[in-house]
Amino acid sequence: MTTATLGGMPAITYNFAYLDEQTKRMIRRAILKAIAVPGYQVPFAAREMPMPYGWGTGGVQVTAAVLGPDDVLKVIDQGADDTTNAVAIRGFFEKTAGVATTTATTEATVIQTRHRIPETPLRDDQILVYQVPIPEPLRFLEPRETETRQMHALEEYGLMHVKLYEDIARHGHIATTYAYPVEVAGRYVMDPSPIPKFDNPKMDDCPALQLFGAGREKRIYAIPPHTRVRSLDFEDHPFEVQRFAQPCALCAARGVYLDEVILDDRGGRMFVCSDTDYCESRQAAGHRGEMAPPDAALPQPVSPRGEDATRVSDDASSDLSASARGRPAGAGAGAGTGAGTGAGGTEAGHD
Amino acid sequence: MGLALGFADPVFDSQSAFRAAMWALARPGRLEPLAVTLDPPAPLSPEAAALLLALCDFETPVWLDASAAAVPEVARFLRFHTGARIVAEPGAARFVLITDPARMADFAEFAQGTPDYPDISATLVVQVERFSASGLVLEGPGVPGVRGFGAQPLPADFIARMVANRAGFPLGVDLLLAGAGHVAGLPRSVMVREG
Numbered sequence: 405m406t407t408a409t410l411g412g413m414p415a416i417t418y419n420f421a422y423l424d425e426q427t428k429r430m431i432r433r434a435i436l437k438a439i440a441v442p443g444y445q446v447p448f449a450a451r452e453m454p455m456p457y458g459w460g461t462g463g464v465q466v467t468a469a470v471l472g473p474d475d476v477l478k479v480i481d482q483g484a485d486d487t488t489n490a491v492a493i494r495g496f497f498e499k500t501a502g503v504a505t506t507t508a509t510t511e512a513t514v515i516q517t518r519h520r521i522p523e524t525p526l527r528d529d530q531i532l533v534y535q536v537p538i539p540e541p542l543r544f545l546e547p548r549e550t551e552t553r554q555m556h557a558l559e560e561y562g563l564m565h566v567k568l569y570e571d572i573a574r575h576g577h578i579a580t581t582y583a584y585p586v587e588v589a590g591r592y593v594m595d596p597s598p599i600p601k602f603d604n605p606k607m608d609d610c611p612a613l614q615l616f617g618a619g620r621e622k623r624i625y626a627i628p629p630h631t632r633v634r635s636l637d638f639e640d641h642p643f644e645v646q647r648f649a650q651p652c653a654l655c656a657a658r659g660v661y662l663d664e665v666i667l668d669d670r671g672g673r674m675f676v677c678s679d680t681d682y683c684e685s686r687q688a689a690g691h692r693g694e695m696a697p698p699d700a701a702l703p704q705p706v707s708p709r710g711e712d713a714t715r716v717s718d719d720a721s722s723d724l725s726a727s728a729r730g731r732p733a734g735a736g737a738g739a740g741t742g743a744g745t746g747a748g749g750t751e752a753g754h755d
Numbered sequence: 756m757g758l759a760l761g762f763a764d765p766v767f768d769s770q771s772a773f774r775a776a777m778w779a780l781a782r783p784g785r786l787e788p789l790a791v792t793l794d795p796p797a798p799l800s801p802e803a804a805a806l807l808l809a810l811c812d813f814e815t816p817v818w819l820d821a822s823a824a825a826v827p828e829v830a831r832f833l834r835f836h837t838g839a840r841i842v843a844e845p846g847a848a849r850f851v852l853i854t855d856p857a858r859m860a861d862f863a864e865f866a867q868g869t870p871d872y873p874d875i876s877a878t879l880v881v882q883v884e885r886f887s888a889s890g891l892v893l894e895g896p897g898v899p900g901v902r903g904f905g906a907q908p909l910p911a912d913f914i915a916r917m918v919a920n921r922a923g924f925p926l927g928v929d930l931l932l933a934g935a936g937h938v939a940g941l942p943r944s945v946m947v948r949e950g
Contacts, residue, residue, distance in 0.1 A: 420766050429812050432773045433849075436810075437874035439780045440929040440942035442896045446874045470777065472770045528782075557870035589896045589944065591925065609899075613781045628781040628897035628944075 421468040422500040427451055431469035431624070435615060438626035443588030444556070445539050445623040453619065460493055460518060461619030463535035467516045470531060470615070471497065476504045478512035483520040483661070483678030490518070507681050519582075521603040523660050523682040526612035528629055534597045536618035539625065541585045541595040561593045564636060572641055581646065587634045588627055596633075602645045602661045607633040652677045653695035655686035759795050759828075761808055761836040768792065772809035776931055779940030784893040784904030786886055786937040796828035798854040800882045802933035804832070807880060811837040811850050818848030818865075818877075822855040845877075851928075853881040857908045862920050862928050873925040876943075883907060883934040891917075892950030897942075903950065906932050906939065917947035 419425070427449075434448040453461040471477070477497055481489040485507035493516060494505045506512050509524040516533040526532060538544075542552045545563045555561070564585055571579045584601035588594045596604060597616060607614065607627060614627040627633060637643035651658045653674040660682065662675040674695050677683035687696065762768035768790070775787040795804035811817055817839045823829045829852075830841045842848050845864040853859045859881065868876035883906040890905030891914065910916070920927045920943055927943030941947070 420770075425766060425769065426812055429769070429810060430814065432777070433810055433815070434874070435777060436780055436878065436929070437876070439777065439897075440944060441873050441925045442944060444873060444925060447872075470774065472774060473767060553871045611899075613778070626781075630899040631896040 418500040420501055421471045423468045428469045434624045438624050439628050442627055442631055443592030443594040445625045448624050450619045450622040457620040460535040462617030463516050463533050466533045466615050466617035471501055475513045476506050476511055478506050478515045481518045484680045509681050519598050521606045523679040528611040530612040532612050532614045534616045536597040536616045539618040539621050539623040541593055585636050589631050604635045653693040655683045655691045656693040759832055769809040772805040775938050779938045780942045782897045783940050783945040784902045786939050789938045791936050795832055798822055799829045803880045803882045808836050811839040813838040815849040816840045816842040816847050817850045818842055818845045820853050823852050851877050851879045856881050857910055865928050867926040877928045879928055879930045881930055881932045883932050885935050892948050894946040896944045914947055914949055921946055
């Protein structure tokens with residue numbers, strides 16, 4: 405299997421999905437324990453991968469360990485199938501595992517994601533693999549691993565509530581906009597990875613299996629299907645997701661997460677779906693936003709990511725623009741300047 | 756006496772056995788098909804052998820119950836194909852093979868994990884003969900609503916054992932029930948009652 409004959413000489417190829425079998429077994433055992441204790445971070449012996457830390461080495465190792473020859477793989481980066489990270493990882497598994505790949509959420513059996521959950525509802529035969537930069541939700545509050553481990557053991561999460569309370573005291577609302585902490589199955593507090601808090605409700609009772617891999621930090625954790633995932637909040641400050649004043653400029657979708665795309669240097673901008681597959685399939689179905697190209701000019705669904713467009717897709721900018729355009733109640737209520745920007749601009753979570 | 760063969764295709768056979776075990780633990784009580792290609796020495800069943808060969812290696816001490824330990828070929832088979840140590844002390848094992856489930860040892864004899872590291876706990880591979888959809892009612896992560904489940908044979912006080920196992924959460928052991936071409940999971944997170 406690892407050699408192929410090439411002109412009489414054996415040509416050395418990769419083992420299926422790059423990792424050696426012992427590494428896969430080690431990762432697989434960690435995945436089983438992660439599933440058995442939902443939200444608990446299982447240490448694992450992460451390997452060096454042929455890509456730098458911060459580019460999804462944890463997610464890639466989890467994907468390599470679960471992947472089989474019949475799987476169909478989709479890789480997304482901030483919702484997009486066509487960005488560098490997504491294209492590179494898809495190519496990696498095409499080369500090392502020979503698996504089929506797709507950009508369609510509905511066709512995929514394994515979806516590796518960086519910082520988004522697809523808009524299309526997931527099914528119970530799908531596996532969502534998250535790339536995680538900092539798996540420990542308490543890390544920025546308590547830097548010592550020995551302490552955070554004990555805090556999880558004792559279910560001592562008061563510090564996290566203090567942090568959220570300080571948000572309220574300073575900004576008038578919980579200003580955490582991404583990597584918003586969740587409680588899994590009523591026990592462990594977990595970092596959902598730097599997904600926008602908009603996606604947090606999708607984790608609750610999700611039919612798909614959710615696996616999380618942090619390569620540099622060497623942790624794997626999981627949420628089994630149909631598990632209660634609750635975003636932390638207070639009775640008088642309930643959890644809320646970002647809302648957008650306008651629909652997607654290309655497909656007119658509402659109730660989805662939008663990216664801001666700067667069009668020129670005179671303040672021109674558009675808001676488009678962050679989930680490119682969702683947006684393109686809606687356009688293919690005939691939905692048109694206010695800036696969508698006319699049908700005649702649309703041989704194929706086009707992406708707004710042209711040469712002129714500077715893509716600004718982190719939460720801070722979306723949130724900023726949302727508040728600048730009159731973000732609805734709750735978001736910026738009562739606080740002074742910069743209320744809507746929240747914590748989005750700090751601790752930028754690049755994995 | 757010859758040694759029974761291991762996986763014909765170690766890469767893909769391991770992967771499919773692991774995927775079955777993974778979905779089994781992720782969806783407690785739901786039967787996952789497990790390809791039965793092995794012909795291991797009795798009393799080790801092909802289903803249990805597939806799980807152990809897929810998951811065990813030199814890092815995972817294995818403990819055999821009395822009826823499996825009584826047949827030296829079982830230990831030889833597992834040692835040869837996985838490289839795992841067969842240990843006499845149940846608390847030292849990461850994987851436990853139960854071939855005689857009606858007389859299975861108390862869960863407390865096996866590694867439960869520690870409060871800091873609940874993952875350092877035993878996984879029990881329990882050989883059963885058949886599955887059904889009644890007898891036990893399951894609830895918890897991985898179960899939408901409630902799910903009926905049953906397997907035979909199991910000890911008479913099985914529900915009480917599972918309740919005690921859940922009470923220690925996040926500590927506890929995780930069960931993979933294997934037999935009849937399928938595997939079903941009962942992780943420590945599952946709540947079991949009679950029904």
